[in-house]
Amino acid sequence: MELVTRALAGNRYALARLISLIENDGPDAHAALQAVYPHTGRAHIVGITGAPGTGKSTLVNELAKHWRSRQITVGIVAVDPTSPFSGGALLGDRVRMHDLAGDPGVFIRSMATRGSLGGLARATGDVVKVLDAAGFAVVLVETVGAGQAEVDIARAAHTVVLVEAPGLGDEVQALKAGLLEIADVLVVNKADRPGAAQTALALEMAVGRYAANPGERTEGLWQPPILQTVALNGTGVAEVLEAIERHRLYLQTTGLWAERERARVRAELLNVLQQEALRHILTRIGEQHLHRLIERIVARELDPCSAAYSLLSELLHERGLK
Numbered sequence: 001m002e003l004v005t006r007a008l009a010g011n012r013y014a015l016a017r018l019i020s021l022i023e024n025d026g027p028d029a030h031a032a033l034q035a036v037y038p039h040t041g042r043a044h045i046v047g048i049t050g051a052p053g054t055g056k057s058t059l060v061n062e063l064a065k066h067w068r069s070r071q072i073t074v075g076i077v078a079v080d081p082t083s084p085f086s087g088g089a090l091l092g093d094r095v096r097m098h099d100l101a102g103d104p105g106v107f108i109r110s111m112a113t114r115g116s117l118g119g120l121a122r123a124t125g126d127v128v129k130v131l132d133a134a135g136f137a138v139v140l141v142e143t144v145g146a147g148q149a150e151v152d153i154a155r156a157a158h159t160v161v162l163v164e165a166p167g168l169g170d171e172v173q174a175l176k177a178g179l180l181e182i183a184d185v186l187v188v189n190k191a192d193r194p195g196a197a198q199t200a201l202a203l204e205m206a207v208g209r210y211a212a213n214p215g216e217r218t219e220g221l222w223q224p225p226i227l228q229t230v231a232l233n234g235t236g237v238a239e240v241l242e243a244i245e246r247h248r249l250y251l252q253t254t255g256l257w258a259e260r261e262r263a264r265v266r267a268e269l270l271n272v273l274q275q276e277a278l279r280h281i282l283t284r285i286g287e288q289h290l291h292r293l294i295e296r297i298v299a300r301e302l303d304p305c306s307a308a309y310s311l312l313s314e315l316l317h318e319r320g321l322k
Helices: 002-008 010-023 029-039 056-069 122-133 150-154 173-177 196-211 239-255 255-298 303-317
Strands: 042-048 075-082 108-114 137-143 159-164 184-187 226-229
Touching: 002 010, 002 029, 010 029, 010 108, 010 122, 029 122, 042 056, 042 239, 056 075, 056 137, 056 159, 056 239, 075 122, 075 255, 108 122, 122 137, 122 226, 150 255, 159 239, 184 196, 184 239, 226 239, 255 303
Parallel strands: 042 137, 042 159, 075 108, 075 137, 159 184, 184 226
Antiparallel strands: none
16 A cells, blocks of 8 residues: 555655554554565564653653664654543653654654553554564664553563662562563663662662572573663663663574564464454444343353353354354
């Protein structure tokens, strides 16, 4: 389709329209993704995650500036909370990333979560594909910072950067969020504030604990570096970029790049299957049947699991699969 051709040729207006088409799941979205997909698989996808208030957007801004100083193109997908009024992105990271405005080697897209769990909007993966196909060498995905379910970023990125900051009421927010297990680079931002050294030490102890499983071989394994930054003035950002680049090289030389790609594709395939299966089931049973089941469950005449099994059994029986 012409829109895809123009977007992949570098037309920024066409690229923005293509992303909107896919994000809104319009009638031509599937065809557009089919056309885009053969051109994907070249970008380094970097997830930036962590609790709200850690300075993720400022760090993303500085990282992008450093990559651009090396003539490396950068796409940014900033996933924001959803406005309860417009349904759009509430914070709008493009406003905060004013330093990158007008740079033809940078493309920034804010997306609303629209109720999605895991800190990622439903269409985030598809938007990343578009930016990848459009030739951006690095695609940064900044999550909403919603909390525990943000481990979903691990399925969408090659490298995961976890951003912490001192003085947020919990010395290590990530410990309860379950994010340390999926972090490839750990960053203590706002390191000029009191408590930064203690936060870094706590992270170091926590990472050491995860790596100290009895009998587990650690030689040759990636050890997440713990870096301190003051993103507002750029202090330490170059070191974070170098750590991200070292991790990319590590993945490529060990064969883990292909392994993560397979895991990412598998997760995406299963997610699409779940969505389409649910859509098919709901269309097939109809709203009235669903409402009757809900009323029976509310009345405690039927439990949710039994209702779901009954529906699936009916559908399979109709198709002669049971």
